[in-house]
Amino acid sequence: MTRPTPLSGFPEWLPEQxxxxxxxxxxxxxxxxxxxxxxxxxxxxxxLDQLLRKGETSKEVYTLRRxxxxxxxxxxxxxxxxxxxxxxxxxxxxxxAGKLQFPFRRYQIQKVWRGERPAAGRYREFLQADIDxxxxxxxxxxxxxEIPLVxxxxxxxxxxxxxxxxxxxxxxxxxxxxGLGIEDPEEILRIVDKLDKVxxxxxxxxxxxxxxxxRADACLALAGISAQDASFVDEVRKLGVEHPLLDExxxxxxxxxxxxxxxxxxxxxxxxxxxxxxxxxxxxxYETELAGFEQFGSICSGGRYDNLASAGKDVFxxxxxxxxxxxxxxLLFKADALSVSRPVPTAVLVALWSEEERxxxxxxxxxxxxxGIATEVAxxxxxxGKQIRHAERRGIPFVxxxxxxxxxxxxxxxxxxxxxxxxxWAPPAEDIAPTLR
Amino acid sequence: MTRPTPLSGFPEWLPEQxxxxxxxxxxxxxxxxxxxxxxxxxxxxxxLDQLLRKGETSKEVYTLRRxxxxxxxxxxxxxxxxxxxxxxxxxxxxxxAGKLQFPFRRYQIQKVWRGERPAAGRYREFLQADIDxxxxxxxxxxxxxEIPLVxxxxxxxxxxxxxxxxxxxxxxxxxxxxGLGIEDPEEILRIVDKLDKVxxxxxxxxxxxxxxxxRADACLALAGISAQDASFVDEVRKLGVEHPLLDExxxxxxxxxxxxxxxxxxxxxxxxxxxxxxxxxxxxxYETELAGFEQFGSICSGGRYDNLASAGKDVFxxxxxxxxxxxxxxLLFKADALSVSRPVPTAVLVALWSEEERxxxxxxxxxxxxxGIATEVAxxxxxxGKQIRHAERRGIPFVxxxxxxxxxxxxxxxxxxxxxxxxxWAPPAEDIAPTLR
Numbered sequence: 001m002t003r004p005t006p007l008s009g010f011p012e013w014l015p016e017q018x019x020x021x022x023x024x025x026x027x028x029x030x031x032x033x034x035x036x037x038x039x040x041x042x043x044x045x046x047x048l049d050q051l052l053r054k055g056e057t058s059k060e061v062y063t064l065r066r067x068x069x070x071x072x073x074x075x076x077x078x079x080x081x082x083x084x085x086x087x088x089x090x091x092x093x094x095x096x097a098g099k100l101q102f103p104f105r106r107y108q109i110q111k112v113w114r115g116e117r118p119a120a121g122r123y124r125e126f127l128q129a130d131i132d133x134x135x136x137x138x139x140x141x142x143x144x145x146e147i148p149l150v151x152x153x154x155x156x157x158x159x160x161x162x163x164x165x166x167x168x169x170x171x172x173x174x175x176x177x178x179g180l181g182i183e184d185p186e187e188i189l190r191i192v193d194k195l196d197k198v199x200x201x202x203x204x205x206x207x208x209x210x211x212x213x214x215r216a217d218a219c220l221a222l223a224g225i226s227a228q229d230a231s232f233v234d235e236v237r238k239l240g241v242e243h244p245l246l247d248e249x250x251x252x253x254x255x256x257x258x259x260x261x262x263x264x265x266x267x268x269x270x271x272x273x274x275x276x277x278x279x280x281x282x283x284x285x286y287e288t289e290l291a292g293f294e295q296f297g298s299i300c301s302g303g304r305y306d307n308l309a310s311a312g313k314d315v316f317x318x319x320x321x322x323x324x325x326x327x328x329x330x331l332l333f334k335a336d337a338l339s340v341s342r343p344v345p346t347a348v349l350v351a352l353w354s355e356e357e358r359x360x361x362x363x364x365x366x367x368x369x370x371x372g373i374a375t376e377v378a379x380x381x382x383x384x385g386k387q388i389r390h391a392e393r394r395g396i397p398f399v400x401x402x403x404x405x406x407x408x409x410x411x412x413x414x415x416x417x418x419x420x421x422x423x424x425w426a427p428p429a430e431d432i433a434p435t436l437r
Numbered sequence: 438m439t440r441p442t443p444l445s446g447f448p449e450w451l452p453e454q455x456x457x458x459x460x461x462x463x464x465x466x467x468x469x470x471x472x473x474x475x476x477x478x479x480x481x482x483x484x485l486d487q488l489l490r491k492g493e494t495s496k497e498v499y500t501l502r503r504x505x506x507x508x509x510x511x512x513x514x515x516x517x518x519x520x521x522x523x524x525x526x527x528x529x530x531x532x533x534a535g536k537l538q539f540p541f542r543r544y545q546i547q548k549v550w551r552g553e554r555p556a557a558g559r560y561r562e563f564l565q566a567d568i569d570x571x572x573x574x575x576x577x578x579x580x581x582x583e584i585p586l587v588x589x590x591x592x593x594x595x596x597x598x599x600x601x602x603x604x605x606x607x608x609x610x611x612x613x614x615x616g617l618g619i620e621d622p623e624e625i626l627r628i629v630d631k632l633d634k635v636x637x638x639x640x641x642x643x644x645x646x647x648x649x650x651x652r653a654d655a656c657l658a659l660a661g662i663s664a665q666d667a668s669f670v671d672e673v674r675k676l677g678v679e680h681p682l683l684d685e686x687x688x689x690x691x692x693x694x695x696x697x698x699x700x701x702x703x704x705x706x707x708x709x710x711x712x713x714x715x716x717x718x719x720x721x722x723y724e725t726e727l728a729g730f731e732q733f734g735s736i737c738s739g740g741r742y743d744n745l746a747s748a749g750k751d752v753f754x755x756x757x758x759x760x761x762x763x764x765x766x767x768l769l770f771k772a773d774a775l776s777v778s779r780p781v782p783t784a785v786l787v788a789l790w791s792e793e794e795r796x797x798x799x800x801x802x803x804x805x806x807x808x809g810i811a812t813e814v815a816x817x818x819x820x821x822g823k824q825i826r827h828a829e830r831r832g833i834p835f836v837x838x839x840x841x842x843x844x845x846x847x848x849x850x851x852x853x854x855x856x857x858x859x860x861x862w863a864p865p866a867e868d869i870a871p872t873l874r
Contacts, residue, residue: 033870
């Protein structure tokens with residue numbers, strides 16, 4: 001077999017990067033659970049008709065086929081890999097509604113797949129960490145204000161640059177466009193969504209062509225509004241457009257911004273140009289900027305969806321947000337902005353005097369593990385220098401020498417070279433486990 | 438949309454089952470890390486030629502295709518979902534050998550996919566938890582003795598019935614069959630592998646047909662040997678077969694059994710009928726029985742492989758084992774033998790007097806979370822009885838009532854009905870987080 005090479009679009013981390021990722025996930029989980037979100041996983045596959053029901057990403061679905069499929073299998077359901085965690089979650093809620101307690105809050109950390117053309121920073125397989133709250137029939141809008149608080153706490157628990165959550169409201173935009181007399185607000189949303197990419201003059205021209213210059217100016221003026229408090233309300237009012245849906249959206253967005261201002265100052269900014277690509281959002285929408293990495297786009301996005309989970313007269317409106325973990329870590333690793341204090345879980349390497357005495361070293365390792373200290377035994381009874389170098393290469397900070405002749409058990413910190421009697425020794429708190437930095 | 442139904446072969450847990458699974462995985466990880474295994478993940482897909490290189494499961498591979506694939510994509514690599522974690526790990530080691538430190542120890546907890554016909558207890562998507570140790574050029578056989586110790590600790594940390602790890606050695610069997618003058622030992626291994634399924638007389642007939650009755654008797658006698666210590670060595674010797682490979686295998690198996698007997702009495706049993714289906718094993722092989730669930734087969738299997746990771750003159754022999762997490766949990770859930778102490782992470786529900794006072798309840802929740810206590814705020818300012826019933830239905834043990842008029846903040850244990858002043862209150866240690874039982 002020849003040496004394999006990476007597959008474009010399918011990132012894999014080196015062990016110390018995966019260790020960092022694992023610690024990031026543990027901290028996210030910790031915050032999600034503190035807010036009462038339950039862990040959940042759905043299968044990786046969905047029937048194709050589920051996946052193609054909604055959203056622009058449907059064209060990027062990977063379909064599955066058994067290699068040894070025969071004609072008998074022709075009637076097998078067509079399956080595809082999920083491209084996000086929201087569509088499968090909505091399906092799960094419908095399928096298990098009778099066994100769930102509502103409002104139901106869950107977090108879900110899983111890989112998703114999109115068969116896009118690989119490009120810089122665009123993955124075909126990547127990890128997402130989602131939180132969602134769904135309720136039966138109606139979902140109070142205070143949950144739209146809670147989601148940013150959870151994400152703020154979760155991301156602030158990481159040693160990464162500060163984040164700003166940009167918030168808008170679909171009703172606000174739709175109401176505004178309708179108030180202007182525009183009948184297809186979705187079309188305007190799609191045009192405004194490209195604002196950062198193509199610039200205001202292209203957006204203005206595109207809207208003006210069909211709806212006239214005055215309306216185009218109004219849409220651009222709305223998209224230009226941004227504030228960290230409810231002061232955006234006056235700015236919207238000044239544009240002089242009226243529609244009941246606009247009022248609803250303005251009130252909901254004001255509540256999100258004000259709740260965040262009270263509980264987590266500086267976290268949230270009403271940003272009225274935010275549109276989100278997916279078409280299932282019906283209320284608040286979120287995007288998230290990482291300071292210093294704004295040009296790479298949102299690292300955490302979501303919104304409220306009223307119609308994603310419904311069957312007959314059962315409706316389960318929800319609100320959620322998704323952290324693009326692979327994308328976020330890809331950016332941070334590339335910028336050397338996130339790492340771990342050591343590359344392995346192991347704190348102690350127990351040295352080995354001879355292969356015959358392996359049981360002695362094994363017993364020392366077992367007693368350290370029983371105290372919660374991650375320990376390995378040396379691979380071979382090599383010369384002591386070689387055993388120490390092995391620890392050094394692996395990034396293990398301490399080497400334990402079993403008693404030998406008149407020498408009692410001793411422990412060496414191979415970073416400082418300091419060597420002490422092992423009796424009563426314990427690693428300093430900061431060396432017990434690798435930590436993020 | 439109509440209500441969706443489950444997909445046969447693609448299991449999904451209810452929230453409280455997933456909470457149990459999550460806790461199982463956390464404990465496994467904890468043990469693996471205590472032994473110095475690093476977390477690792479590989480992508481879910483491999484080039485088809487990698488997947489078809491080895492092993493009987495190759496016929497069960499799921500292949501991928503982009504839904505919108507065009508003729509331009511014809512030259513795209515054929516990809517399939519991995520069917521185990523050993524083949525991808527071997528590929529990862531070859532690909533990244535220059536960046537890894539050897540011996541390299543990693544654990545890997547991921548879904549795998551097999552396009553088998555669904556049957557009771559046979560999944561098409563399931564979770565595996567693997568540990569492996571690989572070295573460059575040669576791998577000392579003491580690692581074959583270490584693997585059962587790790588798994589023993591990991592499984593004994595769970596509130597499940599006791600396990601016995603059954604161990605055999607491919608060299609022992611191959612040497613024995615060759616010593617009998619049989620030229621294709623693989624064939625005999627495949628026949629003996631069916632022993633528990635088809636019974637000894639069928640196995641004997643099948644071997645006798647080609648190799649004569651005396652050899653068939655010898656093979657069956659070997660398969661009948663089983664011992665928790667090195668006493669199996671004498672029983673093998675008594676069969677009077679000689680071959681250098683047999684001696685090597687006997688010595689290695691004796692070392693595995695004796696190491697286990699010293700460090701973890703009762704854990705390991707030399708069981709010479711164990712063969713393992715996959716053809717990449719070259720030394721020790723493992724299977725694991727769960728007391729009371731023996732008829733469902735092995736819950737944790739693996740072995741040593743010398744030739745799985747090699748490119749040109751680079752060889753990376755390894756040894757590993759895989760816990761079939763989905764299968765294990767499926768069995769335990771079905772038998773009501775594993776559950777969690779409560780169905781949600783949340784310990785406290787903060788009641789809500791009015792929607793206007795939500796900020797007050799939010800602040801109480803925030804201060805509880807800052808103390809590491811998982812907390813939710815009530816969905817709506819309903820009557821107090823209704824808020825308490827909401828906590829009950831969700832399985833949340835405590836309700837916190839914010840100060841109201843002359844009443845100070847109070848906390849109610851809704852299981853006992855006991856209500857106390859909240860000042861200085863903390864949940865009992867056993868109620869802070871849900872625990873496995």
